[in-house]
Amino acid sequence: MAMVSVENNLSPPKTLQKLSDSLTSMLPLLSELADIIPRDTLFWKLKLLKSGAAYANSRLHAVQAEVLLLASGNDNLLPSGEEADRLFKSLKNCRVRYFKDNGHTLLLILRKQNLQKYQRNLLMQALPNYFGQEDGVNLLSVIKGVNMYRRGRQRDPVTDYIPPTLSEFKKTFDEDHKLFHLALSPVMLSTLKNGKIVRGLTGVPDQGPVLFVGYHALMGIELSPLYEEFLREKRTSFRGMAHPILFGGKHESSRQELSRFDTISMYGGLPVTAINMYRLFERNQFVLLYPGGVREALHRKGEAYKLFWPDQPEFVRMAARFGVTIIPFGFVGEDDVLELVADYNDQKNIPYLREWIESINREAQRVRDSVKGEDGNQDVHIPALLPKVPGRFYYLFGKPIEMKGMDNVVRDRKSANEVYLHIKSEVESLMSYLKRKREEDPYRSIAQRAVYQASWGASAEVPTFEP
Numbered sequence: 322m323a324m325v326s327v328e329n330n331l332s333p334p335k336t337l338q339k340l341s342d343s344l345t346s347m348l349p350l351l352s353e354l355a356d357i358i359p360r361d362t363l364f365w366k367l368k369l370l371k372s373g374a375a376y377a378n379s380r381l382h383a384v385q386a387e388v389l390l391l392a393s394g395n396d397n398l399l400p401s402g403e404e405a406d407r408l409f410k411s412l413k414n415c416r417v418r419y420f421k422d423n424g425h426t427l428l429l430i431l432r433k434q435n436l437q438k439y440q441r442n443l444l445m446q447a448l449p450n451y452f453g454q455e456d457g458v459n460l461l462s463v464i465k466g467v468n469m470y471r472r473g474r475q476r477d478p479v480t481d482y483i484p485p486t487l488s489e490f491k492k493t494f495d496e497d498h499k500l501f502h503l504a505l506s507p508v509m510l511s512t513l514k515n516g517k518i519v520r521g522l523t524g525v526p527d528q529g530p531v532l533f534v535g536y537h538a539l540m541g542i543e544l545s546p547l548y549e550e551f552l553r554e555k556r557t558s559f560r561g562m563a564h565p566i567l568f569g570g571k572h573e574s575s576r577q578e579l580s581r582f583d584t585i586s587m588y589g590g591l592p593v594t595a596i597n598m599y600r601l602f603e604r605n606q607f608v609l610l611y612p613g614g615v616r617e618a619l620h621r622k623g624e625a626y627k628l629f630w631p632d633q634p635e636f637v638r639m640a641a642r643f644g645v646t647i648i649p650f651g652f653v654g655e656d657d658v659l660e661l662v663a664d665y666n667d668q669k670n671i672p673y674l675r676e677w678i679e680s681i682n683r684e685a686q687r688v689r690d691s692v693k694g695e696d697g698n699q700d701v702h703i704p705a706l707l708p709k710v711p712g713r714f715y716y717l718f719g720k721p722i723e724m725k726g727m728d729n730v731v732r733d734r735k736s737a738n739e740v741y742l743h744i745k746s747e748v749e750s751l752m753s754y755l756k757r758k759r760e761e762d763p764y765r766s767i768a769q770r771a772v773y774q775a776s777w778g779a780s781a782e783v784p785t786f787e788p
Contacts, residue, residue: 651751657712
């Protein structure tokens with residue numbers, strides 16, 4: 322306790338001196354403990370605690386319920402990290418979120434001026450670093466991120482979803498991802514029904530059901546600006562269809578911190594299944610689908626902007642059944658931000674990496690076992706990447722494709738396949754357009770954008786090429 326007030330960067334002699342001073346200042350406070358907790362009461366409570374702990378520990382193995390443990394890495398009062406390690410091993414259905422920079426009062430906002438309302442203990446007043454205000458922890462966001470929020474007995478990824486709150490939006494996009502978006506200054510373009518391309522999302526319908534189909538960039542790097550722009554301009558978000566491995570938690574540890582996977586769940590991600598898509602269309606939702614899946618998002622060297630769509634037009638037939646509006650979209654910019662150093666093929670040649678990839682995918686749910694060739698190779702791995710001096714992201718939403726009234730597509734697989742190939746061709750054309758037009762953008766370079774933002778403000782919309 323005395324070490325709390327000692328700074329970490331002091332020399333050994335100064336550290337000892339500070340520690341000595343701190344201990345000396347605490348000695349008068351110790352006499353207050355006898356008034357707060359008499360000796361006999363303390364012994365009785367410790368005995369009761371020991372008995373209760375033994376009873377609980379002997380029954381931990383029988384707990385079947387879902388358990389979410391929140392542990393602090395900077396807890397100076399109790400070893401919550403070590404306790405999380407122990408409970409993680411003992412409980413069968415347990416997940417942990419570890420907050421390495423937070424202290425003991427993880428979920429308690431306890432302001433210094435209100436301490437006496439909670440406790441008259443002078444010792445607490447002397448140790449504000451133990452009982453201070455914790456920032457940045459939203460319990461609901463954590464529960465949503467680990468997919469433990471549910472309205473009924475069973476978890477339902479469609480109906481259990483709660484849209485992000487304003488505070489969650491600000492935390493994600495005005496704090497966590499702010500520099501990323503500021504550095505990239507994404508350009509969003511959409512196509513009106515008459516074929517005219519305009520800046521912004523005017524060409525995107527305001528009401529669902531709508532299915533967005535496009536190219537899945539390396540590591541899904543295009544997702545964050547996409548979600549932010551739709552929430553800002555359309556006041557709505559996608560329900561993104563994603564690989565089931567993102568929601569399982571099988572490979573987490575007892576020191577698992579909040580991750581990008583939690584953000585995906587919090588912003589509406591759910592496992593890609595036919596029944597989930599069916600139910601989303603039933604509810605007139607905005608749905609985001611990447612037919613290329615993991616194979617596209619984890620593509621190999623030299624495969625940027627190449628589509629890996631299987632010969633399965635089932636989403637087209639389902640869209641026709643519900644009269645869904647399909648919006649093909651293109652994205653370019655990953656090659657201006659990331660360089661792929663070691664891809665799947667490189668890693669498969671390294672023994673220990675090959676074994677790790679095989680073990681991860683052996684336990685993962687298979688999504689495309691029936692698809693042959695590279696389009697069906699959905700092996701999950703983590704490519705080695707190097708950042709580049711940021712270029713710019715470009716998005717273009719194509720002309721809406723109305724599926725209402727296309728009953729022939731529902732019944733006839735050949736007609737469905739024609740629409741499917743048309744959508745694929747549209748996505749490729751949109752990307753070709755963006756790759757060509759970005760060469761005309763005077764603000765493609767981050768240096769030019771920095772000069773513009775220095776003159777007009779960081780929040781100013783940076784110009785781009787004329788569509």
